[in-house]
Amino acid sequence: MKKLLWWLIAGMKGGINRARIIKTLNERPYNANQLSEELNLDYKTVRHHIKVLEQNNIIKATGEKYGKMYFLSDNMEQNYDVFNEIWEQIGKK
């Protein structure tokens, strides 16, 4: 899980935005549209990140198609301190 998070955030294209989505979803569940407004990101970009994060079991969804709400998976919540470790490194000189 630790390696996976590092790879998803620091090893791939667009990883920083992925980290911001995880950070935001930790506060409360959002749907894709709300996320794109909250983070000032393109809707399609958000959809793509959500797909990748969902495939890797980082986030989960409830509800139907357009109203789908996303929140962190149990596995992710248990490993949230690992995410914090990475988050602290972001933007640090």
Added chain:
Amino acid sequence: MIQQILEAAPNMTPNGPQGGNLGPNGLHNSPNMNFIDLGTYIAIIIGVANICLLLALLSIYLKNYREIKSKFTTGLLVFAALLLLQNVVTTLFLALNVFFHISSQGFEIGRPQTPLSSVNIIQFIALLILLRITWD
């Protein structure tokens, strides 16, 4: 006696890619030469493709490194940079050899172009996979 000469003759032709540009006669008389040249050209083309893939990877890793400074991002950056260096050096030597007839005697890459091109193709596939999962 004649048989010996005939057997020895084809072995004299693969003297490296320099001979390949001698003209149509040289190519017709020695199918071996043609083959070796082809191997070298493939090695160069795939080498250039590898360099392009590595530049794409490097740009992503550099961007991530700028935002997250860690062992992980540094490692990826150095990894891609070293592979890029290796590909630039080998491709450059091969290209000098073929296009400017600068011999690379004493260098290992002076002769076995066919194995080199297959190594390059394998590396190309590997880099393609890495780029795909990095890009996703």
